[in-house]
Amino acid sequence: MAAKRSSKEYSNAEAVDIIHQVANLYISTKVPQDYGTGEEYTSVEVHTLKHIADNPGITVTELARHNGKTKGAISQILKKIEKKGLVCREASNGDNKLPLFLTEKGKELDLAHRNYDMVHAGESMNEVRRLYTPEEMNTAFQVLETWLEVRRQVEEERKKNKIKQNYPVNRKD
Known part of the structure; x- marks a missing residue:
């Protein structure tokens, strides 16, 4: 099995690369699978459900912010899991923001x-x-x-201020 690594100081680039590799490994399971309910779901679907279960009444905007995705991308995921009977939206006080909740089937999954x-x-x-x-x-x-919290804040600021970063390219001519 794995051996404990020596204590080394990681550069920002090395640290971010490790985080990226972990995320890719985790997200790469796009193939739907049966989690024990007799039906198959993707990792994205079940983790979206988990976040709604942990935050009943969450809105699309809040879910998008948490996942670092656009509201459009979250809406596409929600459309799929709503169609499967896992999530419902409930109207609240004439507000356009429809809070999300799990159905009984969603809670079981x-x-x-x-x-x-x-x-x-x-x-x-x-x-x-x-x-x-x-x-x-x-x-x-x-x-x-x-790191995740800070990263979300930085991304939020960039979006809010429409900051575009230009990165220098070191060319060996």
Whole structure:
């Protein structure tokens, strides 16, 4: 199995590359699968459900912000899972923002998905936990959580201020 890495200082580029690799590995499971309900769903669908379950009444705008996606992209995902009977929107006080909630079928899938992740993601996570102390693990996740929060804020500011960044290209002529 994996061996504990030596303590090395990672550059920003190395750290971001590791985060990118983790995200790609996790997201690459676009193939629908059965999480234990007898029907197949994509990882994106079940994780969208999970966030709605954890935040009943969340709006499309809030969901888009959390996922770092456009409202249009989130609306496409929601259209699919609404069609499958997993999510419903409820009108609230004449407000155009329709809060999202899970249906009973959505709640069953959310529970099945959480159980699935405890087993399957738990295998690799348990192996990593054997290599590090609980304090080291907590610190690692605190750092990732903080990085994610800061990254979302930076992206939000860029969008708000329509900031476009030009990056210099070092050419070897």
